[in-house]
Amino acid sequence: MTKFKRVDPEISRRKFINIALGTTAAVGGVSLITALGSVRPVNRITPGKLPAIPGDILVYADGDKAGQPIQDADLGIKATRAWPQGKDKDGKPLVKSEEPNNLLLVFKFAESDLKAPTDLKGVVDGVVAYSAICQHLGCQVGDNNEVPGTLLCPCHSGAYDPKQGCKVIGGPPPRPLPQLPIKQEGGQYIAAGPLEFAYFGTTDTDFEKLVKEAEGT
Numbered sequence: 001m002t003k004f005k006r007v008d009p010e011i012s013r014r015k016f017i018n019i020a021l022g023t024t025a026a027v028g029g030v031s032l033i034t035a036l037g038s039v040r041p042v043n044r045i046t047p048g049k050l051p052a053i054p055g056d057i058l059v060y061a062d063g064d065k066a067g068q069p070i071q072d073a074d075l076g077i078k079a080t081r082a083w084p085q086g087k088d089k090d091g092k093p094l095v096k097s098e099e100p101n102n103l104l105l106v107f108k109f110a111e112s113d114l115k116a117p118t119d120l121k122g123v124v125d126g127v128v129a130y131s132a133i134c135q136h137l138g139c140q141v142g143d144n145n146e147v148p149g150t151l152l153c154p155c156h157s158g159a160y161d162p163k164q165g166c167k168v169i170g171g172p173p174p175r176p177l178p179q180l181p182i183k184q185e186g187g188q189y190i191a192a193g194p195l196e197f198a199y200f201g202t203t204d205t206d207f208e209k210l211v212k213e214a215e216g217t
């Protein structure tokens, strides 16, 4: 009597197929895991995050009129907060409020009060707009009630003068708030260019790329 058991050929065939399928599944699984591992999260820049570009309408950021074009009658030496409103890919109005750095402050001063380095070509009848985001560590700046007509950052007391190009007049900010050149059309204030340099947290080079992307949408 032989010491080897007779093996049913059908069982052997199934066993082979099962091993082969198992090996294939294992290899496929490893490949899938490898492929997934190589996928990096995509930092999507949606149209609502892109910066202001020429043609964007300045709209109220807060209050009952939020989303409506800002009106001359509401402007003064206190800051009016605004978002740029562009268009989505279908041409519909799109308020660019998904990016906090897009928040703007709009003022109306006597024209004779505006001094260099304010870009006077980007001013309409004393109305001037700047980024609202502090260049130190990115807090939102607001009116300095102790010195009307100037701005104060609540975080580390950075101070800016919007009558002089929002130059730094106190505290740690390393550079001015960038001005947004504007023009007036049909009673609306419209961006006449992008911010004159990068808002907080972005290099000028990367900011230029964002502006180009916005102009291409």
Ligand code: FES
Pocket: 134, 135, 136, 137, 138, 139, 153, 154, 155, 156, 157, 158, 171, 172, 173
């Ligand atoms: S974040 Fe504005 S002064 Fe520091």
